[in-house]
Amino acid sequence: MQIGIIGLGRMGAGISRRLTAGGHECVVYDLNTANIDALAKDRAVATTSLADLVQKLAAPRAVWVMLPAGAPTENTVMRLGELLSAGDVIIDGGNTYYRDDIRRSKALAEKQITYLDVGTSGGVWGQGRGFCLMVGGDRAAFDRLEPVFATLAPGLGTIPRTERDGAASAQAELGYIHSGPVGSGHFVKMIHNGIEYGLMAAYAEGFGILQGKNADALPEDERYDLNLADIAEVWRRGSVITSWLLDLTAIALAKDGELAGFSGSVDDSGEGRWTLEAAIEEAVPADVLATALFARFRSRQPQAFSNKLLSAMRLGFGGHVEPKVKTT
Amino acid sequence: MQIGIIGLGRMGAGISRRLTAGGHECVVYDLNTANIDALAKDRAVATTSLADLVQKLAAPRAVWVMLPAGAPTENTVMRLGELLSAGDVIIDGGNTYYRDDIRRSKALAEKQITYLDVGTSGGVWGQGRGFCLMVGGDRAAFDRLEPVFATLAPGLGTIPRTERDGAASAQAELGYIHSGPVGSGHFVKMIHNGIEYGLMAAYAEGFGILQGKNADALPEDERYDLNLADIAEVWRRGSVITSWLLDLTAIALAKDGELAGFSGSVDDSGEGRWTLEAAIEEAVPADVLATALFARFRSRQPQAFSNKLLSAMRLGFGGHVEPKVKTT
Amino acid sequence: MQIGIIGLGRMGAGISRRLTAGGHECVVYDLNTANIDALAKDRAVATTSLADLVQKLAAPRAVWVMLPAGAPTENTVMRLGELLSAGDVIIDGGNTYYRDDIRRSKALAEKQITYLDVGTSGGVWGQGRGFCLMVGGDRAAFDRLEPVFATLAPGLGTIPRTERDGAASAQAELGYIHSGPVGSGHFVKMIHNGIEYGLMAAYAEGFGILQGKNADALPEDERYDLNLADIAEVWRRGSVITSWLLDLTAIALAKDGELAGFSGSVDDSGEGRWTLEAAIEEAVPADVLATALFARFRSRQPQAFSNKLLSAMRLGFGGHVEPKVKTT
Amino acid sequence: MQIGIIGLGRMGAGISRRLTAGGHECVVYDLNTANIDALAKDRAVATTSLADLVQKLAAPRAVWVMLPAGAPTENTVMRLGELLSAGDVIIDGGNTYYRDDIRRSKALAEKQITYLDVGTSGGVWGQGRGFCLMVGGDRAAFDRLEPVFATLAPGLGTIPRTERDGAASAQAELGYIHSGPVGSGHFVKMIHNGIEYGLMAAYAEGFGILQGKNADALPEDERYDLNLADIAEVWRRGSVITSWLLDLTAIALAKDGELAGFSGSVDDSGEGRWTLEAAIEEAVPADVLATALFARFRSRQPQAFSNKLLSAMRLGFGGHVEPKVKTT
16 A cells, blocks of 8 residues: 655665565655655655655555654654544654643644554564564554555464463454554553563673673683573573574674673663653563663763762761772 | 483473474383373383382483472482493483582582583473473583483474574584583573563563553553463564563464463572672672562462562551552 | 741641741641641631631731642642732742742732742651751742741751851751742752651661571571660760661660561652652653652552562473462 | 770771770771871780780670781681680671671570671761771670770761661660670671662762763753753752761762763672672572672672673674774
8 A cells, every 4th residue: 555654764765675675666755855756766756845745645544754853753743633634644653742642632633633652573574584563542543554564574484382261362363463452552652661671681681791800800710711602502402491582682792792892871752761750650560671771861961960879978977988990 | 312310290291392303212200100101102111110210221321300499400410420420421401500500510420420501491381382492511522322312392384584694603503502511401491481480570570560451440541451472472473572472462362361270479490580690690680570570479479478468668658558459 | 937837747837837846937828727727726816718818917017837748738839929919928848849939939929929939848757856847939038938938947056067158048957948939949858858768778788687587487597686776875975877767777676676666668759759850851860760669659559560470481491380469 | 895806997996086086995906007107106005916905905805806807807817716715705896707706606505605797887977977887796795895896886867767666676766776696796797788789889870970971972952961960959958868878979070070980890899799799698689789799799890701692693693793882
């Protein structure tokens, strides 16, 4: 079927290419015309503006917005709300805060425009591997756009099937679900990313301890000379902790077991923070997620005020002066 | 090749059967004769005692001990030390603390018996899926026993291969490695289990927050009706957080989305605790692992003294009286 | 000076009595007339409604609202906004979320009514010990009401004075400060409570470990018979960890070293949650606060879904069945 | 009474001076003769060696060892074991691991020398403020040395007395206790320090969030200009979180509200680590302590391997490149 796609970065371009390869017609737009040109070479229909894109789509239209969460998505959705007509559908495939989905959906409903929030996981690998899709919003719109979701999703592939009863959603094992009312798609994706933070931190701590066992700081008879790349690789086969994140870890360590190209400073985006807020609202504990998030904060604040205060207290009660630390 | 196996529980029996299927001869012993009989029907050689087992093996012998860590393993290894001869090998495939390996290895070296510590992951699925093996100890003994390890390990299978340079261990991608000197196999396996604790906790927290979003306690317009089984299933395909633990989660939730058969009380074993101690010794942070371990402690202590003290303080400064909590 | 007080619970009554004792005239109101009568016997002026209270105050009026945060405070402040006149001051002494202060202040400014947010610490002990006050809002209103704050605050007392330079606020060491613009009083009080959560948890964990050292579960030669009441008492004198919360701990343990009257379930209120949200907004780590809050959540959820999922996974990969736990 | 003191650093010198001022006779030794000379001017009896110190004490002797835990204390205690006679007492006032106490006590018992482990809190302030003492070991030896403990402890002072029943230890409110068998004094002191880590971290996080609220990184209308020195000062009076550590915080912030003299790198010593190990052995949760300890580890590892691995994974799945971080 025909679909508009706005935002042709890593994710948006991958989505467009996978849809085109699956027989759909993509009408694309991006602020950067080079991105449009690149996709036009891959059989997408180029446009020159949002208005042009809307005009090139046959009603009832469907427009997939794949932009950074916050202002870029907000402004684009609002502008589309002006350009589109009753019966059209806007799909937000980005990482929008789910309460913003609910607000937007209400505003657009006044014009009988439907809003679907689609949590989209897969990153730069999605084009080849397929995207995992969690769709919130109107069920009829979901049904109408199902061919798009089915093409983007990985499908059954070679992954062993879970034994499920007859009532279970047929789509889930294909890689996409209708998760519920508007906002629920991004809510589920938000928790997905929250879990991702925790999983990443678990591997990071574990490999950190392995690496620490090789450290010169240990007495010689306490030290090993562990090969982290081999360990990541062997854990990929038959162990309890195999995962795709471990696959990526093995790839990274195979390239450089010292990870020398990285500074140690780690960024975070909204989902980890919002997951924590959701946990707090529900009074559900989220220690792993919290500490995973805070470890990233700490990684960016080598001279945190809180640490200085610890030293000030230590000096105060015990006369302790901190040793100097090497920062390489 | 021929190998003795002591301990025919879930893991030991699986190891024996996988080795037999792979063309090796297993000479087996267990305190429970029913376990011996069952394997004898599967072409293993039954024995009546440790001494009988040792006698039925041709020198140089190899004996795989697959017993609970602590006294059962310790006593068996020490007894084997008396029964075996120079040139023989004892393999501890259990979850022994790695410093115990080092101690035992030294003691056995006096009789020229070699001790290998083999971290073995795979659980009840290992027989079919293959076991992930991390082997510490004498390299020559590892080389001699490699046919056994190669049979037990999963092999390349259908898992995408990591691009590695020529110097990389050929075994790692087959599912077994020689990790270094004695103790290193169990050290690496210990960290594996530590990571496992963290991964499990990350999923548990995430699904806890999803389930909390369905809770009656929330205002109605804040609530969703999320299908956790579908969500686990969809995340298995194309998402960043796919993993074998997620596969197991999907299986469990497909059977019962409420997990009603579980009490909420969760046990822990030594590896999680030792991983934390290793982190402390190395001065490497392990917040995720720590909190994952402590959450299990808490799950078993619904009336913890520490909690009572919080309430006592709250009563003291604010006159607060705690609300009653339902325990179903 | 004359001041209206609305809300005569534990805190409000204490504030009224301390002000009256300090020579101020309190005009009081509460939904519960028994609370009004009790204070009228202590020389407060009784009123029959908000309107009556406003009428009994001479302009420019000052009204201290001491009610639970949320709807009770919100409704009262809004109603006062209707009843009061330009030049009057509303003081919110409760635990309001600081962004609500900012919103209310803006709304009231349209009628030239000033709004002060006063973080008030001291609990049930404040009447005798004095209240610690953090005041946000218009500086001139703070100055006009300073006699009230000075009376409520503890004053210098016998606490050793900190050596401070001449530019330092004279009020801080008397027990009250003007912390900045509207909202800042409750912001500072919110962080105060966040720290309180962390301090309480630190003591709770420590005493939990002491009590665990007495536990029958330990091998006999690993056990002590520590007297927790004595330990709390001795730490009050000369140790690094003396504090008022430790004083309260010592009082509670002197009454009952087993704390048998408490269930182990611990409530939480808004400030701990908001402090965490503030930390997240600022990207400042708050691991201690987070885990202190989550421990309270856990204390109320002995059969948490997240724990059940851990058990489901353990059953899945290892065939582990959890041991039964006694809940007494 | 007469007592030998070995180790005249900050703590040992303070102990000697407080005992001398209290009418006791101190026979002192230190590897640094300048330290001996300084105390000799303060009426202590100087000695030239351990043997000389032993000779200058009348039997039955009591020798207080106040040295860094580990080798310095171990070697000195063992040497004293050779020099002293049946009926003499060795007091270890340092921060020894409590299992080392038990081992030493057994060894010394063979020569009928008694070993007391005395957890000693008070830091550089102890000489004036008094030391908080937790004494493990033989009760009769404790009774004999009680005059020493009573002099070192703060006594009742001006601290409000806790209402305790008649059976309660009379000593606790004077600032010293007999905590039980050997090792228990250092066990209780270890937990004291564990709590200290948690309390310090709670304040550090809270002040970190306050300071973050002043940060230029926030939007201007989200920012306050909080005076941290005033806030620390005001919380000392009447608030729930008053404590001695807060007193020290107020002193430090009064000197420099930016704490510019500190690097942000924070050291740790054995007690925090051992407390965590004790918690693990008892299966008692200690999240606050753990995260407080790990925050110190992190403060010393700005380029931790675990952080680099997080970035490597982020690059792997999402093509994310970390932003540069300023380290000033």
